[in-house]
Amino acid sequence: xxxxxxxxxxxxxxxxxxxxxxxxxxxxxxxxxxxxxxxxxxxxxxxxxxxxxxxxxxxxxxxxxxxxxxxxxxxxxxxxxxxxxxxxxxxxxxxxxxxxxxxxxxxxxxxxxxxxxxxxxxxxxxxxxxxxxxxxxxxxxxxxxxxxxxxxxxxxxxxxxxxxxxxxxxxxxxxxxxxxxxxxxxxxxxxxxxxxxxxxxxxxxxxxxxxxxxxxxxxxxxxxxxxxxxxxxxxxxxxxxxxxxxxxxxxxxxxxxxxxxxxxxxxxxxxxxxxxxx
Numbered sequence: 001x002x003x004x005x006x007x008x009x010x011x012x013x014x015x016x017x018x019x020x021x022x023x024x025x026x027x028x029x030x031x032x033x034x035x036x037x038x039x040x041x042x043x044x045x046x047x048x049x050x051x052x053x054x055x056x057x058x059x060x061x062x063x064x065x066x067x068x069x070x071x072x073x074x075x076x077x078x079x080x081x082x083x084x085x086x087x088x089x090x091x092x093x094x095x096x097x098x099x100x101x102x103x104x105x106x107x108x109x110x111x112x113x114x115x116x117x118x119x120x121x122x123x124x125x126x127x128x129x130x131x132x133x134x135x136x137x138x139x140x141x142x143x144x145x146x147x148x149x150x151x152x153x154x155x156x157x158x159x160x161x162x163x164x165x166x167x168x169x170x171x172x173x174x175x176x177x178x179x180x181x182x183x184x185x186x187x188x189x190x191x192x193x194x195x196x197x198x199x200x201x202x203x204x205x206x207x208x209x210x211x212x213x214x215x216x217x218x219x220x221x222x223x224x225x226x227x228x229x230x231x232x233x234x235x236x237x238x239x240x241x242x243x244x245x246x247x248x249x250x251x252x253x254x255x256x257x258x259x260x261x262x263x264x265x266x267x268x269x270x271x272x273x274x275x276x277x278x
Contacts, residue, residue, distance in 0.1 A: 004034035005207045011041045012052035014252025015260045016059045019242040025278045026239050027210045028065050037204055038067040043074040043196060059259040063269050074196055081191035084199050087229055093154050096135045096145040097127040118217040122180030148181040154228060164223045167237040174223040182221060198222050202231040213238040
């Protein structure tokens with residue numbers, strides 16, 4: 001039987017905080033008797049920094065966690081994301097988008113009542129119908145662009161309902177259209193979070209994806225990408241978020257609540273577990 005495998009996948013763009021601690025401990029707890037992996041989502045080379053990577057390993061070790069080696073870094077496997085994009089391109093599901101954020105916003109305002117999704121107003125599809133010749137010419141001229149997924153065409157190609165399972169919330173029918181035609185890559189970025197995470201989880205053999213409940217809507221899109229790319233279907237379990245005193249999700253910019261700061265204040269791993277109730 002395939003061993004249950006979970007992962008904790010932080011970005012080395014800041015110090016870990018109590019919310020990260022909860023996510024890591026939650027994943028490690030679910031992996032008891034199986035495999036617990038750590039993956040560094042460092043594909044954003046403009047923000048990832050070596051000191052934050054070192055800090056991640058120090059914080060996790062301080063919490064008493066152990067993980068398999070070697071640790072996978074996204075920046076070292078760009079070819080995996082390119083191969084995924086190539087597969088979607090062969091299926092005729094990608095198109096280049098040359099719209100700037102300002103242009104998209106202007107069109108949304110002009111439309112009046114634009115549909116909204118989990119991330120805000122949906123992309124209006126401006127570049128979806130541009131000719132292949134025009135797109136090639138603009139790319140050849142060095143114009144910046146993003147690669148978007150034609151979600152309606154993708155669902156038509158699949159031709160069936162896509163189901164996925166959350167351990168805590170039960171069965172869902174995927175509705176990826178809530179995100180519209182999402183960006184899967186940019187000229188200077190090999191892959192978006194959505195594409196990278198499904199490919200990374202598949203190649204690492206992750207069988208249970210644990211993450212915060214704020215990412216539950218994204219799973220509708222991830223289920224579609226998994227189907228299109230022929231990847232193994234994992235289970236998911238979306239856990240509660242750790243909030244600050246004002247009821248807001250913790251952020252890396254709040255360094256006072258970082259594990260590094262708490263350690264310096266004399267906190268123990270047991271105190272962290274007690275506060276988080278894990």
